[in-house]
Every structure is written in structure tokens, then in C-alpha cells.
Amino acid sequence: MKSTQTAKFKQNLLDNRRELIEDLMITNENFSNLDHVKVGDLVDQASNFYQKELLIGLSTSEKETLSAIDKALEKINNEMFGQCEACGDTIDEKRLEAIPYTPLCVECKKNNNSNKVRNEGYKV
Ligand SMILES: [Zn+2]
Numbered sequence: 001m002k003s004t005q006t007a008k009f010k011q012n013l014l015d016n017r018r019e020l021i022e023d024l025m026i027t028n029e030n031f032s033n034l035d036h037v038k039v040g041d042l043v044d045q046a047s048n049f050y051q052k053e054l055l056i057g058l059s060t061s062e063k064e065t066l067s068a069i070d071k072a073l074e075k076i077n078n079e080m081f082g083q084c085e086a087c088g089d090t091i092d093e094k095r096l097e098a099i100p101y102t103p104l105c106v107e108c109k110k111n112n113n114s115n116k117v118r119n120e121g122y123k124v
Pocket of ligand 1: 084085086087088089104105106107108109
């Protein structure tokens with residue numbers, strides 16, 4: 001993928017992450033008490049930030065999204081962005097525009113979902 005394209009996705013990912021954290025700060029009392037911490041600081045902090053106890057209030061799906069966003073950002077740095085984690089194919093750009101942090105191409109996502117039905121708890 002061209003660096004001009006990844007730059008666009010990187011911006012989308014950073015925007016997504018900021019929105020997620022901002023929502024969290026609005027809804028989570030632990031965060032609203034931390035008035036000395038600015039959203040920007042949190043966003044700029046280490047990517048492992050979602051693992052911290054402050055995020056206890058985060059729902060599982062929000063945690064997963066945040067984790068997926070961080071992974072995707074890492075992939076951009078490693079020039080691996082846009083590759084399906086399961087089959088290694090290039091993920092369709094339209095799919096990335098809809099969900100820039102998706103780790104799977106459409107086909108693998110489909111397979112993943114059907115696996116989930118057969119074997120609950122299965123994750124890629
Ligand atoms: Zn795939």
C-alpha cells in the first residue's frame with residue numbers, strides 16, 4: 001500500500017482512537033475525576049494504555065476495538081498495514097475505509113464468523 005494511503009488510514013485510526021477515549025472519559029467516572037489528565041495526553045500515551053486499570057469501565061468490545069486500533073497502527077509502522085492476519089492477502093480498501101482496524105479480509109471474517117457458530121469462543 002502506498003504511504004499516502006496508509007497516512008490516510010493512520011489518521012482515521014487516530015481519530016477512531018481519540019473518539020473512543022473521549023467517549024470513555026465522558027461515561028467513566030474514574031476518568032472524569034482525573035481532571036489533571038488531558039485527553040490529548042492519554043491519546044499520545046503508550047499504546048498499552050488500554051490495559052491499564054483506569055479502563056476497567058471499558059466494555060469488552062470497546063477494549064477489543066482499542067486493541068485492534070493499536071495493532072493496526074503498529075502495522076502501519078511496520079509497513080504491514082492492509083494485510084489479512086489469517087491468509088496474508090491484501091484487505092479490500094473499501095473494507096479498510098469502513099473499518100480501518102480490521103485484522104481480517106472479508107473472506108476470513110466470514111469464515112471466522114461461521115467458526116464462531118460451530119465453536120463458541122473461537123477467536124483469530
Ligand atoms: Zn484473509
